[in-house]
Amino acid sequence: MCGIVGFIGQREIKRQLIEGLRELEYRGYDSAGIAVMQDAHIQSFKAVGKLSNLDEKTKNFETSGLGVGIGHTRWATHGKPTELNAHPHMGEYSYVVHNGIIENYREIKTALEKVGVNFLSQTDTEVIVHLFEKEVERYKNLFDAFKATIDQLDGAYAVLLVSQKAPDTIFFARKGSPMIIGKNRNQEVFFASSDAPLIGEAEEVAYMEDGTIGYATPDTIYAEPDSLVFVPLAGDKLTAQKGGYRFFMEKEIYEQYDVMNDTMIGRVLDDDVAFEELNEAFLDGISRIKFCACGTSYHAALASSYLFERQAKIPVEVEIASEFRYKEPLLTDDTLFVVISQSGETADTLEALKMAKNAGLRTLAICNVDNSSIVRLADATILTRAGIEKGVASTKAFATQVMVLWMLALYFAKKRGTLNATAIQKEVEAMSRVPSVLKKALDVHEKCKRLSKRYLHGHGFFFIGRDIFYPLALEGALKLKEISYLHAEGYPAGEMKHGPIALADAELFTIALMPKTLLYDKTKSNVEELSARDSTILAISPEFFDLADDFILTHPHEHMMLEFFEMMVVEQLLAMEVAIRLGNDVDMPRNLAKSVTVE
Ligand code: M6R
DSSP states (O other): OOEEEEEEESSOHHHHHHHHHHHTGGGOOSEEEEEEEETTEEEEEEEESSHHHHHHHTTTOOOOSSEEEEEEEEOOSSSOSOTTTSSOEEOSSEEEEEEEEETTHHHHHHHHHHTTOOOOSSOSTHHHHHHHHHHHHHOSSHHHHHHHHHHTOOEEEEEEEEETTSTTOEEEEEEBSOOEEEEOTTSOEEEESSSGGGTTTOSEEEEOOTTEEEEEOSSOEEEESSOOOOEEOOSSHHHHHTTTOSSHHHHHHHTHHHHHHHHHTTTBOSSOBOOTTSOGGGGTTOOEEEEEEOHHHHHHHHHHHHHIIIIIOOOEEEEEHHHHTTSOOOOOTTEEEEEEESSSOOHHHHHHHHHHHHTTOEEEEEESSTTOHHHHHSSEEEEOOOOOOOSSSOSHHHHHHHHHHHHHHHHHHHHHTOSOHHHHHHHHHHHHHHHHHHHHGGGGHHHHHHHHTTOSOSSEEEEEEOTTHHHHHHHHHHHHHHHHOOOEEEEEGGGGGGTGGGGOSTTEEEEEEOOSSSSHHHHHHHHHHHHHTTOEEEEEESSOOTTOSEEEEOOOOSSHHHHHHHHHHHHHHHHHHHHHHTTOOSSSOTTOOSSOOOO
């Protein structure tokens, strides 16, 4: 996961680029670099570690007058975090920065090496700039050469390229990794991976669609297809950061497609999963797993426990951190202790981690915030790469936690030999479809908006589901109660008859998660029991259910996790729309804090 910035204009370019990268620091990085072009001459600087190191390296460099620059913060995927591997990567007269993964870089590299190209880095990115310069030999027009280059890349990318042969120009392309272009009345052009660096700088921005390719100069912004829709960017930071959405929560729900791509980059490969964060020996001697977390992160852990046991055949226990701390737990050193936390600062989770460490257990943090207390303490960390989550009600952090845990379950399964190659391939294929499922799931937003008016009262909501959809039911109920202040419970569908069904009447709202891939008929019977007792039913399913009072139709999928992610989005949208109708502050619900640093 990386950050990209670009700039065309009259300002001091180095400062513009580095300050832009500073706004993207939250995305995590281990090295950074810039390339600045003036009068067809390019200078480039790179540094490992924090941006202050790049500041130091560039302290005697300044520009004045018109210039063009690109900058990058790198999170190592191919090759170690070294200066050579840091972007921008150079050819003979061009420089490139890239966010994403070029899946076929090995083939391209081998072909280029055969015709005498020398590579300096271990990265996948470097192939782009050399390929471009080869294509320039074939095409007279530089944009044609750039298009021919991008055409040959498989994988995900946001690319900016500058070349001495086109002194005022930045070439750009996007597929699967986010990129925004901005402009203002001073004929300045900006690029960035998120809108943070553009606030107060660009007056209008366009959020690039996948498949966009183009170039920008001080006078022209040209894109193919002609899909750049410029919208005003508010000057005030808060409004601008919301990017046109009513609430951060809404923006974060909509961002899930992009952040999920980031979560998967370098980890979900063609027929495998990989974690650079874990060394080979990390799991040696581990024969059980204990997950420990709070709130939404606990739900992610619980959901993944089904995957770990089913796929990796490893016993798993899931604990609420505040309970774990005082139960005098029995801990054995064949246990991997995994804490999950969006913020990395949750007091109960942090204390639980300390207990596990003191007991000599191997510890792993799954966290969204690099350098947080939990990350610093754990033996190893896998970052979820969801980007800053501002809404108190967690959405994209949950999505990325579940994704990382699913990948980890598969990683374990492979290591333990519990899934064969075909089964692993099937999982990996399903994983690669998650981002597009998250995007398609948003189609029901309007429907959720309309339905929300029917769910503003009642004496309670029961979200019900079976198997992995039970933790999802817990999460749906938590979302609703956090921001709507309505009473909501998550329950295993099969457990309703053991007590809660006594509450059933027309004012008890049942939100039924009815996936087709998992125990559909069983769940259906449980919903029928509730319907017979007059509970109002909102069914979420790809199959029409005639006893439902309300119905949200999801897309058919072959894999249960794809149904899981789609239903997750439906729950998020529904909770948000109910809360908005009730006039609540969705981003800052009463009595709650984003980071709970007290016991
Ligand atoms: O930062 P953490 O993931 O450790 O936070 C744990 C809970 O406080 C958090 O998930 C909380 O439940 C959220 N507000 C849920 O939306």
